[in-house]
Amino acid sequence: MLISRRELLYGVATSYVNSAMPALSVPQETKSSFGINAARLRRRLEDLSVHGRPAGGTFADGVSRVTYSDADAGGRKYAMQAMSEAGLKPRIDPAGNIFGARAGLDGSLLRILFGSHIDSVPNGGNFDGDVGSMSAIEVMQTLEENHVVTRHPLEMAIWSNEENEVGSAAAAGGLQEGALKRVYNGIPMEEGLRRIGGDPARLAEARIAQHSFCCYLELHIEQGGMLEKAKIPIGVVEGIVSIDEYDVEIRGFANHAGTTPMPERRNALLAAAKLIEVVQEVVTREPGRQVGTVGQLQVFPNAHNVVPGLVKHSIELRDLSAEKIARLGDEIQKRAQEIARGTGTEIQMKRVDHDPPAIADPEIQSTIEQAAASLGLKTMRLPSGAGHDAQWMARLAPMGMIFVPSAGGISHSPKELTAWQDCANGANVLLQTILSVDRR
Amino acid sequence: MLISRRELLYGVATSYVNSAMPALSVPQETKSSFGINAARLRRRLEDLSVHGRPAGGTFADGVSRVTYSDADAGGRKYAMQAMSEAGLKPRIDPAGNIFGARAGLDGSLLRILFGSHIDSVPNGGNFDGDVGSMSAIEVMQTLEENHVVTRHPLEMAIWSNEENEVGSAAAAGGLQEGALKRVYNGIPMEEGLRRIGGDPARLAEARIAQHSFCCYLELHIEQGGMLEKAKIPIGVVEGIVSIDEYDVEIRGFANHAGTTPMPERRNALLAAAKLIEVVQEVVTREPGRQVGTVGQLQVFPNAHNVVPGLVKHSIELRDLSAEKIARLGDEIQKRAQEIARGTGTEIQMKRVDHDPPAIADPEIQSTIEQAAASLGLKTMRLPSGAGHDAQWMARLAPMGMIFVPSAGGISHSPKELTAWQDCANGANVLLQTILSVDRR
Numbered sequence: 001m002l003i004s005r006r007e008l009l010y011g012v013a014t015s016y017v018n019s020a021m022p023a024l025s026v027p028q029e030t031k032s033s034f035g036i037n038a039a040r041l042r043r044r045l046e047d048l049s050v051h052g053r054p055a056g057g058t059f060a061d062g063v064s065r066v067t068y069s070d071a072d073a074g075g076r077k078y079a080m081q082a083m084s085e086a087g088l089k090p091r092i093d094p095a096g097n098i099f100g101a102r103a104g105l106d107g108s109l110l111r112i113l114f115g116s117h118i119d120s121v122p123n124g125g126n127f128d129g130d131v132g133s134m135s136a137i138e139v140m141q142t143l144e145e146n147h148v149v150t151r152h153p154l155e156m157a158i159w160s161n162e163e164n165e166v167g168s169a170a171a172a173g174g175l176q177e178g179a180l181k182r183v184y185n186g187i188p189m190e191e192g193l194r195r196i197g198g199d200p201a202r203l204a205e206a207r208i209a210q211h212s213f214c215c216y217l218e219l220h221i222e223q224g225g226m227l228e229k230a231k232i233p234i235g236v237v238e239g240i241v242s243i244d245e246y247d248v249e250i251r252g253f254a255n256h257a258g259t260t261p262m263p264e265r266r267n268a269l270l271a272a273a274k275l276i277e278v279v280q281e282v283v284t285r286e287p288g289r290q291v292g293t294v295g296q297l298q299v300f301p302n303a304h305n306v307v308p309g310l311v312k313h314s315i316e317l318r319d320l321s322a323e324k325i326a327r328l329g330d331e332i333q334k335r336a337q338e339i340a341r342g343t344g345t346e347i348q349m350k351r352v353d354h355d356p357p358a359i360a361d362p363e364i365q366s367t368i369e370q371a372a373a374s375l376g377l378k379t380m381r382l383p384s385g386a387g388h389d390a391q392w393m394a395r396l397a398p399m400g401m402i403f404v405p406s407a408g409g410i411s412h413s414p415k416e417l418t419a420w421q422d423c424a425n426g427a428n429v430l431l432q433t434i435l436s437v438d439r440r
Numbered sequence: 441m442l443i444s445r446r447e448l449l450y451g452v453a454t455s456y457v458n459s460a461m462p463a464l465s466v467p468q469e470t471k472s473s474f475g476i477n478a479a480r481l482r483r484r485l486e487d488l489s490v491h492g493r494p495a496g497g498t499f500a501d502g503v504s505r506v507t508y509s510d511a512d513a514g515g516r517k518y519a520m521q522a523m524s525e526a527g528l529k530p531r532i533d534p535a536g537n538i539f540g541a542r543a544g545l546d547g548s549l550l551r552i553l554f555g556s557h558i559d560s561v562p563n564g565g566n567f568d569g570d571v572g573s574m575s576a577i578e579v580m581q582t583l584e585e586n587h588v589v590t591r592h593p594l595e596m597a598i599w600s601n602e603e604n605e606v607g608s609a610a611a612a613g614g615l616q617e618g619a620l621k622r623v624y625n626g627i628p629m630e631e632g633l634r635r636i637g638g639d640p641a642r643l644a645e646a647r648i649a650q651h652s653f654c655c656y657l658e659l660h661i662e663q664g665g666m667l668e669k670a671k672i673p674i675g676v677v678e679g680i681v682s683i684d685e686y687d688v689e690i691r692g693f694a695n696h697a698g699t700t701p702m703p704e705r706r707n708a709l710l711a712a713a714k715l716i717e718v719v720q721e722v723v724t725r726e727p728g729r730q731v732g733t734v735g736q737l738q739v740f741p742n743a744h745n746v747v748p749g750l751v752k753h754s755i756e757l758r759d760l761s762a763e764k765i766a767r768l769g770d771e772i773q774k775r776a777q778e779i780a781r782g783t784g785t786e787i788q789m790k791r792v793d794h795d796p797p798a799i800a801d802p803e804i805q806s807t808i809e810q811a812a813a814s815l816g817l818k819t820m821r822l823p824s825g826a827g828h829d830a831q832w833m834a835r836l837a838p839m840g841m842i843f844v845p846s847a848g849g850i851s852h853s854p855k856e857l858t859a860w861q862d863c864a865n866g867a868n869v870l871l872q873t874i875l876s877v878d879r880r
Contacts (some may be wrong), residue, residue, distance in 0.1 A: 183668060226698030241698065256851050257733035258681060258758050258825030259664030262724050264849065269734055270720055276713035284702050292696035294709055296744045297737070304685060306734045306852075314744035317699050379699035385698030409704065412698050412746075 006300055032435055034146045036138045038424035044082055044134045044421065048118065049126045051075035063126055066185050067119040067161040068192025076119050076196060079133060079158055080082025086141035088156070095170035095206035096198035097311065098162030104153035106439075112150070112434055113397075114139070114217040115157030117167070117389060122185075123179030127423075132219040133158050135427035142431060143311020150438040160196060168389035171208045196294055200413070208396055215364060215437060216393035219402045220428045221418050223386050225409025232380040233425050234372040236365050240384045240391040244329050244358035248275065248314040248336070251347040254309025255299055266344035269299055274343070278335045279315055280371040282328055289383055290319035290328065315349070319390035320357050320383045332376055358391035363399030364437070370387040371432035375423055386411075402429050454582060463870050464645055474586045476578045478864035484522055484574045485863065488558065489566045491515035495616070495806055502854025503566055506625045507559040509633025515558050519573060526581035528596070535610035535646035536600030536638035538601075540582055544593035544878075550654040552590070552874055555580070555597030557607070557829060562625075565856020567863075571844065572659040573598050575867035582871060587860040590878040592654055599829040600636060604629070608829035611648045648719070648836055655877060656833035657805060657829055659842045659870045661858050663826050665849025672820040673865050674812040675843030680795035680824045682762040682832040684769050686755040688715065692785040694741055694749025704782035709739055709748035714783070717807055718775045719755055722768055729823055730759035730768065760823045761796050798831035804840030804877070811872035827852075842869050 036147050051070030058318040065071045079096060080090040088100030101111070115130025136156040143150070160167030164184060169175045180189040180200055190200040222228075238356040252268035276294045283292030299315035312360040315332065317325040333349050363383065372379045382403065390399050404426035492511030493505040494634040505511045506848025520530040520538060528540030541551070575595040579592040583590070594717065600607030602622060609615045620629040620640055662668075667675050692708035716734045723732035737753035757765040773789050805821065812819045822843065824830075830839050844866035847857040 077506050078486070090876070221700065223696050223700065225704055226701065243698070254848065256453065256663050256729065256826055257735055257756055258683070258827070259662065259851065260825070260849060261664065261666065261729065262720075262731055264665055267720075270716060273713035276710060280702075280707075280710055291697065291702055293745070293747055295697055295739075295746050295748060296742050297709065297739050298742075299735075299737050302736050302738075305733070306735050307733055308735060316697055316744050378858065385700070386696055387698070393831065398611070409700060411699065413694075440776035 008163045015362075017157060018093045032148070032432065034142065036142045036424065036427040036431055038420065040141075041134055041138045041423060041427055042049055042420050044137065045126060045130055048075055048078055048130055048134065051078060052120065059126060060414070063120050063123070063124055063173040063417065064122050064123055065118065065120040066168070066269050067163060068189070068195055069185060072119050073196055078157070079137070079420070081119055082134070083140070083156070086137050087144040088140055092197040093171070093198040093206045094202040095167050095195045096193050097167045097171060097206065098158040098160075100140065100156050102154040103151050104402070105328045106151045109152040110212065110214040111153040111155045112215060112217070113155050113157060113213045113436055114434065115159065115389070115431065116218050116220060117159045119161055119163055121163055121412045123414060124412055125414055125424065127163060127221045127406070127416050127418045128223065128411055129220070131221055131418060131426060132424050135219050135423070135430055138427050139431045139434060141380060150435070152438050155213070155432065157430070159190070160193070160198065162389055163427045165387065165392070168392040170203055170206045172392035173207050174392055174395065175203070200251055210396045213397050215361065215398040215400065216390060216396070217364070217400050217402070217430060217433060218388060218390040219404070219426045220388055221411065221416070222382075222403040222406045223409070223411035224406065227380060227403060227405035228407060228409065230380055232366075232378045233405065233422055234379045234428055236368045236379050236381045237284065237360050237384050237401035237403055237418050238365065238381050239357050239359040240323055240388055241318040241320050243353070243355040244317045244325045244351055245353035246329065247350050247352045248313050248315055249348045250275070250311045250345050252307070252343070254307050258305050260307055265307050268311040268345055269305050271339050271345040271347065272297065272311040275336055276341045278339070279332055282331050282335065283317070288319065288324065290317065291385060292317045292328065309348050318385055320359070322357055348379070355387070356393035358399065361398035364398055367436050368400055368429065368433050372429050372438050375425070375428055377429065400433070402426055402433065407430035443667060450585065451669040455588045463820050471552040472588070472872065474582065476575070476582045476871055478860065480581075481864060481867055482860050483569040483845045485566060485570055488515055488570055488574065491518060492560065499566060500854070501511070502856065503560050503564055504562045505558060505560040505564070507563055507603060507606070508627065509625060510583050511865055512559050513636055514685055514764055516598070519558055519577070522574070522577045523580070523596075524645050532637040532784055533611070533646045534639040535607050536633050536636045536644040537607045537611060538600075538648065540580065540596050542583070542594040544590050546591045546609055549592040550652065550875055551593040551595045552655060552657070553595050553597060553653045553833065553869065554657040554874065555599065555829070556658055556660055557599045557602035559601055559603055561603050561852045563710050563854060564852055565688070565854055567846070567856050567858045568663065568851055569602060569660070569862065571661055571858060571863050571866060574865070575615055575659050575870055578867050579871045579874060589785045590875070592878050594627035594874065595653070600633070600638065601629070605827065605832070608832040609725065610643055610646045612832035613647050614832055614835065615643070637768065650767070650836045653837050655801065655838040656830060656836070657804070657840050657842070657870060657873060658828060658830040659844070659866045660828055661851065661856070662843040662846045663849070664846065666822050667820060667843060667845035668849065670845060671804065673819045674808075674819045674820045674869055675861055676808045676819050677800050677841035677843055678805065678822045679760050679797050679799035679836070680828055681758040681760050682765055683793070683795040684757045684765045685793035686769065686789050687792045688753050688755055689788045690715070690751045691784050692747070692749050694806050697745045697747050700747055707747050707749050708751040708785055711779050711783040711785040711787065712737065712753060714779045715776055715787070719772055722771050722775065723757070727809040728759065728764065730757065730764060731825060732757045732768065759823055760799070762797055764878045782844065786818055795827070798834035800834070800840050801838035803836055808840055808842055808869065811876050812869050814872055815865070840873070842866055
């Protein structure tokens with residue numbers, strides 16, 4: 001049965017206070033009179049940071065909570081303890097995702113799902129994923145402490161292995177065939193998954209049916225510098241960008257750097273240099289937030305006294321519009337062939353990966369804006385240039401994301417930093433957005 | 441005692457036929473009426489090629505006669521057998537160099553030294569070094585068979601480990617401190633040197649005193665494409681170029697390729713691309729045979745989804761004029777700082793090595809031209825962009841080099857090829873040059 005997004009988003013009753021408990025009133029259409037416990041949120045982020053902290057380090061030294069490692073297992077254990085404190089009974093699905101459900105008043109309504117992840121890149125920071133995960137627990141605990149029962153059931157998720165797009169991808173049925181056979185951080189992912197309580201043989205049971213939940217919400221750090229630069233505390237994500245990834249192979253001719261006159265050279269690295277500049281030029285010459293990056297490059301034979309005969313490099317293009325990056329890719333391809341002719345090289349540029357954009361539901365975007373406004377917090381709409389678990393959930397139901405500022409735009413680094421007040425603001429906006437979605 | 445180059449070059453008597461033998465007359469100021477045995481020269485090049493040939497391969501598959509390897513030892517044994525056939529008694533000096541002397545008529549004259557090497561790069565060709573070495577033997581054997589005794593004593597050399605500048609450098613006192621401690625091809629060079637009959641402890645005894653020989657001559661393949669392009673069989677080397685080598689370090693800031701807007705980036709690889717183009721532009725915008733190469737480059741962290749934070753690369757500049765490459769280096773340095781300002785990066789460009797030029801003696805250049813002309817062979821003057829044993833000998837006495845064409849300018853490759861006729865022409869020009877030097 002197909003259910004329209006509109007039907008999923010808007011229920012009929014309103015959330016109300018659990019009648020069995022002494023309760024605060026929850027006013028309609030305005031923010032609740034209660035908020036999250038900022039001190040507890042900070043404490044949990046600090047406690048969690050111990051799992052994967054470099055030996056002898058402090059919070060400022062960041063974290064290596066690489067998926068399936070002991071640090072990851074320790075962090076997950078800590079998160080599940082915190083979920084229990086929040087009144088939840090954590091369960092682990094076969095993909096290693098941790099869920100905690102909270103009943104709603106109306107059994108006929110679909111659940112509101114929200115969460116993030118706690119695994120990190122090697123030498124990562126203490127905010128990427130952690131802020132959204134600890135805030136999800138904080139939201140659940142705040143509701144519990146204030147004896148509020150929503151109309152919709154609520155469910156929080158801590159997705160497993162986000163950095164390799166495994167947990168939420170498996171839930172969305174998007175995990176690539178054979179992905180778990182891959183060795184990561186020294187062990188096959190299948191074995192790693194078993195270590196954290198998953199079951200690779202039963203992965204299909206981790207699938208979440210399309211339209212089986214009301215919507216998905218995720219609070220995350222921006223990982224860019226737009227909010228900080230604009231001095232705006234809350235970002236309303238328009239969507240997660242589409243990514244086109246290309247492999248480029250430039251074939252010249254390796255020859256002696258002393259004996260080959262300049263006009264005779266077929267220099268693959270000179271051609272690559274020209275192409276790197278073309279990527280920059282094509283991506284920046286029109287307005288918009290599209291980005292283009294040559295991040296990986298290898299030279300062969302890579303000797304100071306040999307004219308490079310072969311260069312392999314990546315090109316990555318990102319924008320909310322898949323059409324725009326396809327067009328930019330075509331333009332770069334055309335210019336690459338001109339460079340090949342001009343340098344006596346052959347240039348092969350092949351698209352090797354395409355991630356479609358995951359557009360945030362427009363009505364959830366408005367709901368987040370109103371939730372922030374009710375707390376006196378300014379907002380700015382912006383794309384997410386990075387991938388998130390939310391992109392997989394967007395395949396199943398309406399999706400919305402809340403961003404909080406990253407100091408200096410730095411991420412995937414021990415220097416990653418989001419001010420405690422910004423973390424608390426984000427958690428409160430998540431809480432108010434959930435209550436607002438629940439009311440409508 | 442300082443002896444002028446002119447005194448060294450020109451003796452007083454003239455070479456003449458060994459009175460104990462039936463003899464051909466050797467006319468003054470024109471070519472001898474005899475020449476080298478082209479078929480034997482070819483056979484020796486083919487026989488030598490077996491030492492280091494890839495298993496199951498043919499002559500066309502090139503050679504890996506890497507210094508100190510079993511193939512090198514085998515090749516050296518073969519060369520010494522051939523030297524014996526040519527009437528020489530090979531001796532090995534402590535640096536592993538092989539010498540073969542032939543007495544002259546006038547004990548007061550300094551010897552004429554000539555030779556080349558037979559070690560190769562891994563996956564090299566059958567002509568680099570081999571042509572000069574087998575031709576030196578061929579010249580000796582031709583004189584022997586024709587019962588010719590020169591006025592000057594003659595000595596041929598097969599220098600050891602040319603590809604790492606060891607044998608001739610040691611003879612010239614230019615071997616770097618600790619160079620033999622280095623591991624090459626899996627073994628410390630010291631141990632390797634012992635394997636081929638050298639003695640690292642007695643290396644000082646390999647020194648050849650300045651002005652202790654008349655001059656040094658070397659026949660070598662061009663390793664470039666100028667002679668072939670100009671359809672000229674003999675190159676007269678003007679000198680071996682000066683080399684300036686720079687290490688460049690470009691520091692930007694590694695950041696997420698999805699979340700870092702284009703104007704915020706400090707992209708080290710974009711800066712490197714601009715600098716690679718500047719090297720090309722600065723080197724090619726004025727006339728001359730100078731070359732400039734960025735051959736080695738590394739990107740950090742080198743991930744497709746990270747804006748490069750650090751790039752390290754080489755810059756190598758070569759020309760006969762050390763002043764010219766110093767000036768070009770200064771210009772590139774200046775432009776590098778402009779690029780740094782424009783890209784928000786820091787660029788450090790440091791000169792890490794400087795080889796002075798080794799200029800060929802002008803009178804020997806003329807002598808080679810006349811020798812070639814006497815054989816009806818056209819000549820062209822050209823610089824050697826590659827280093828040779830001759831550059832070390834130029835520190836001790838007047839030096840001259842004869843080049844023969846390399847098909848397609850290809851070298852250090854199994855595809856390296858010099859036509860048999862060109863090899864024979866080169867050997868004959870070497871023979872006539874030696875006789876001409878001897879006569880004057």
